[in-house]
Amino acid sequence: MTKYAILVKYSDNHDLRLATRPAHREFLQRMLDEGKLHESGPFTDDSGALMIYNGASQADVEAIVANDPFRTTPGIVDSATIYEWKVVFPAE
Numbered sequence: 001m002t003k004y005a006i007l008v009k010y011s012d013n014h015d016l017r018l019a020t021r022p023a024h025r026e027f028l029q030r031m032l033d034e035g036k037l038h039e040s041g042p043f044t045d046d047s048g049a050l051m052i053y054n055g056a057s058q059a060d061v062e063a064i065v066a067n068d069p070f071r072t073t074p075g076i077v078d079s080a081t082i083y084e085w086k087v088v089f090p091a092e
Contacts (some may be wrong), residue, residue: 002085003053003054003055003085004052004053005052005085006061007080007081007083009081010046010048010049010078011077012080020069024069025066026082027069028040028068031053031064037052037053037054040052051065052085053065071073076078083091
Protein backbone atom coordinates (compact mmCIF):
# COMPACT_ATOMS: atom_id res chain seq x y z
CA MET A 1 0.00 0.00 0.00
CA THR A 2 1.32 3.45 -0.93
CA LYS A 3 1.69 6.19 1.66
CA TYR A 4 0.36 9.70 1.06
CA ALA A 5 1.35 12.77 3.07
CA ILE A 6 -1.25 15.49 3.47
CA LEU A 7 -0.04 18.95 4.40
CA VAL A 8 -2.95 20.87 5.93
CA LYS A 9 -3.09 24.63 6.54
CA TYR A 10 -5.77 25.73 9.03
CA SER A 11 -7.82 28.89 8.75
CA ASP A 12 -7.78 31.50 11.53
CA ASN A 13 -11.17 30.28 12.81
CA HIS A 14 -9.78 28.73 15.98
CA ASP A 15 -13.16 28.49 17.77
CA LEU A 16 -14.76 26.53 14.94
CA ARG A 17 -11.74 24.21 14.79
CA LEU A 18 -11.93 23.56 18.55
CA ALA A 19 -15.68 22.89 18.36
CA THR A 20 -15.18 20.40 15.52
CA ARG A 21 -12.03 18.74 16.90
CA PRO A 22 -13.76 15.92 18.86
CA ALA A 23 -15.57 14.70 15.72
CA HIS A 24 -12.36 15.12 13.69
CA ARG A 25 -10.39 13.01 16.17
CA GLU A 26 -13.09 10.34 16.27
CA PHE A 27 -12.86 10.17 12.48
CA LEU A 28 -9.06 9.89 12.61
CA GLN A 29 -9.24 7.15 15.25
CA ARG A 30 -11.65 5.19 13.05
CA MET A 31 -9.31 5.59 10.06
CA LEU A 32 -6.37 4.44 12.21
CA ASP A 33 -8.34 1.41 13.46
CA GLU A 34 -9.23 0.53 9.83
CA GLY A 35 -5.58 0.78 8.76
CA LYS A 36 -6.18 3.75 6.47
CA LEU A 37 -4.39 6.34 8.62
CA HIS A 38 -0.71 5.75 9.38
CA GLU A 39 -0.20 8.74 11.69
CA SER A 40 -1.34 12.30 12.15
CA GLY A 41 -0.84 15.38 14.27
CA PRO A 42 -0.93 19.17 14.35
CA PHE A 43 2.09 21.43 14.12
CA THR A 44 3.18 22.91 17.43
CA ASP A 45 2.31 26.42 16.24
CA ASP A 46 -1.27 25.22 15.47
CA SER A 47 -1.04 26.52 11.90
CA GLY A 48 -1.86 23.15 10.36
CA ALA A 49 -1.17 19.45 10.48
CA LEU A 50 0.56 16.57 8.78
CA MET A 51 -1.35 13.38 8.08
CA ILE A 52 0.05 10.19 6.58
CA TYR A 53 -2.51 7.90 4.95
CA ASN A 54 -2.25 4.45 3.37
CA GLY A 55 -4.03 4.13 0.06
CA ALA A 56 -4.19 2.33 -3.25
CA SER A 57 -4.15 5.68 -5.08
CA GLN A 58 -4.30 9.41 -4.48
CA ALA A 59 -7.97 9.33 -5.50
CA ASP A 60 -8.56 6.69 -2.81
CA VAL A 61 -7.01 8.94 -0.15
CA GLU A 62 -8.90 11.99 -1.43
CA ALA A 63 -12.15 10.06 -1.05
CA ILE A 64 -11.24 9.09 2.53
CA VAL A 65 -10.30 12.58 3.70
CA ALA A 66 -13.33 14.13 2.01
CA ASN A 67 -15.33 12.69 4.94
CA ASP A 68 -13.15 14.23 7.68
CA PRO A 69 -15.23 16.69 9.75
CA PHE A 70 -12.43 19.25 9.34
CA ARG A 71 -13.06 19.01 5.57
CA THR A 72 -16.87 18.78 5.66
CA THR A 73 -17.18 21.83 7.93
CA PRO A 74 -16.52 24.99 5.89
CA GLY A 75 -14.06 27.47 7.36
CA ILE A 76 -11.58 25.18 9.12
CA VAL A 77 -9.08 24.23 6.42
CA ASP A 78 -7.56 26.85 4.11
CA SER A 79 -5.69 24.27 2.06
CA ALA A 80 -4.78 20.60 2.00
CA THR A 81 -2.19 19.25 -0.41
CA ILE A 82 -1.71 15.52 -0.94
CA TYR A 83 1.69 14.14 -1.92
CA GLU A 84 2.56 10.55 -2.74
CA TRP A 85 5.31 9.78 -0.24
CA LYS A 86 8.29 7.60 -1.06
CA VAL A 87 9.39 6.01 2.20
CA VAL A 88 13.13 5.41 2.16
CA PHE A 89 13.76 4.70 5.85
CA PRO A 90 10.64 3.08 7.36
CA ALA A 91 10.12 3.16 11.12
CA GLU A 92 8.90 -0.42 11.34
